[in-house]
Amino acid sequence: MKYVDEDEISHCVSFAALWSANNKRAKGLRASGVGSVSCSWHKLFRPLGTGDLQKGERYSNMDYLFFSSLIGITLLTVVASYDIACQWSRNFWSQATAMPIELKLPDWLNILFKVPKFHLPPHVKSCHGPYSFNYTKGVGRTDGEGMERNWSWLNWAVRSVSVMGPGSREDTIDDLCGFSNWRKTVELGNTLLRKMVLAIPQAMVHSRAFHGFTDGLRGEHEAELRDWDALIKEWERNPLDATVNPFDYPEVEGETMADVMKRISEEDHARGSWCNAGEACSFLAGRMDIEVDQLNVALEAKRRNKTTIQATELQHKRTLLLGKIAKLQDDPPLPAADNSRPERIKILLPSSLPAAACETEDLRQAQVGDALRELRSNLRTRTFAHQFKRKNMGGQGMWTKSRTLLDGIEDGIRVAAACYRAGWAGLLALRGPGEWQTVLQELRQEDIKGINEQAMNDEEKEDNRKARLLAGLTGDGSEDVDEYGEAVELTVLYNLETGEGRRVASWLWYAATGPTEVDSDGKLHADIHIEWSKARARADRWREELILLEEEMRRSVEFCEWKAKWWEERMEVRVDVAPELAEGLNAFALEQIHRERQWAEVWSRKWQPIRLRAALVLRDHVADIDDESFLPIEVDLEEDRREEYEYDDFNEEED
Structure with missing residues (x-):
């Protein structure tokens, strides 16, 4: 309680979490809310990672929960996802010195602070690159929003637990978190399979798009491509200290709307x-x-x-x-x-x-x-x-x-x-048909889109169709023609974060047109440079997703086999008990052994075809992924705020 009266200061936008910490009415309440830590990859609640908040979402509370959840972890790198990570990380290491000795982190642990994809756009522009999952090496397609999906499920119990006594309330929340973890464990076979089915074609599409982009530029701009690659590697080593953000569109200067009209x-x-x-x-x-x-x-x-x-x-x-x-x-x-x-x-x-x-x-x-x-x-x-x-x-x-x-x-x-x-x-x-058509392609209407525009996917088109029906228009889009009678290709103008991982630039942005496609100083346009960097990041993230999923499948089967052997060893530990008790203990152990081996068998059979397919894709494209010897885990923190957005708990789709 000694930290309750400290003000939480924001150096970014006005966050609801910090406003709540400074203004939440907590008089007469044992707790004003619940904070929790979960794994971003599996969406599982971490052990010792859930606790009460005395007055809003204060750094001191979240620090303690975060450090508690890392007890027993022996990893080199942890990725921490938090919607106010840009603020929370500023004094993180100084606050770590105030933790009890049993919560001290090892000296070798490296923590990367990131902001969940859905929460990143409202941040100031300087946060968009360094704290983005899209541009972080090794995280695959993790979006960091796992805690929000957990809250969307737990929030249904708010009205019940808020009127319970302290003991019942804590037991109920613990039971709910445990059930959520168990349900996700049981569904792991389907969850990883769905992710792998999605990742394989996406990895192929974005790898081909990036290599096509690069091949279109290599003939005239080989030296610049090497400079861009070195710039990205420098960024990946330490994005917060990098002098140039290779993914950031510069502000348009010197050309006003009047200048555009004149030109x-x-x-x-x-x-x-x-x-x-x-x-x-x-x-x-x-x-x-x-x-x-x-x-x-x-x-x-x-x-x-x-x-x-x-x-x-x-x-x-x-x-x-x-x-x-x-x-x-x-x-x-x-x-x-x-x-x-x-x-x-x-x-x-x-x-x-x-x-x-x-x-x-x-x-x-x-x-x-x-x-x-x-x-x-x-x-x-x-x-x-x-x-x-x-x-x-x-x-x-x-x-x-x-x-x-x-x-x-x-x-x-x-x-x-x-x-x-x-x-x-x-x-x-x-000329007739020939190889030149691979560079200068036939221009279709769907190809005519800006460098950060994307044609609507099937889901977005369906939403548009429903909106048209509600507006009294035909659902088939027959009115979607311009004043010239031409069909209008529906596009979405994306920002730097949401939907970035699935966007593919139109071929017209990287088709070679000769050495004149440069600025006045002889350099390629900045937007071509940035789009190339983002295409590289998209290809890398999807390949990493394949690597992580393949390793997760392998480890899941291996863990089940190890756990079955562990239970077999437990059967021989307690020998000085009554025969009746020994029979019950052995029966329970045999049940656990059967379940673990059944999971290993079912998952191996279910995953084998897709793992073979993934191995073929990785064999063609994994050679240029350097230093992938470690697999970081991601954890994210979030307070239980009832006004937060609702997420699908188990069937989510990442941006």
């Missing part, structure tokens, strides 16, 4: 230029410029429900385009065409003819590269514009004005995509 206007103006036909290169370039203008006009013509002004502007653009096409009549004449639709006139570029009629595809290659870089630039701008709008714009007026800018950005994305498709079709006509 887009200048690009639109430049796009309208054209060159006269002359030499072969100028001849082709001039016709390719007209092809771009045709794509612009065709896009505008597809707009539905045009106003009178928009229809007039479209007709004016068609007149200008027809004039440009007419100037080509001094060159090889164009066939007669419908002058009312100049965007449909065939201008007979060499790639529109049989492949044998053309000897070079350099201009088409350049067109595809320029279109891809333009598409990336517009997608970056869209991401920045959406983030800026969410953070800074409020009120209907400002949102309406921002819609004009966003529409312009979307138009730029559509034109760039159309230019790429036209250039890609030209290359296909000139």
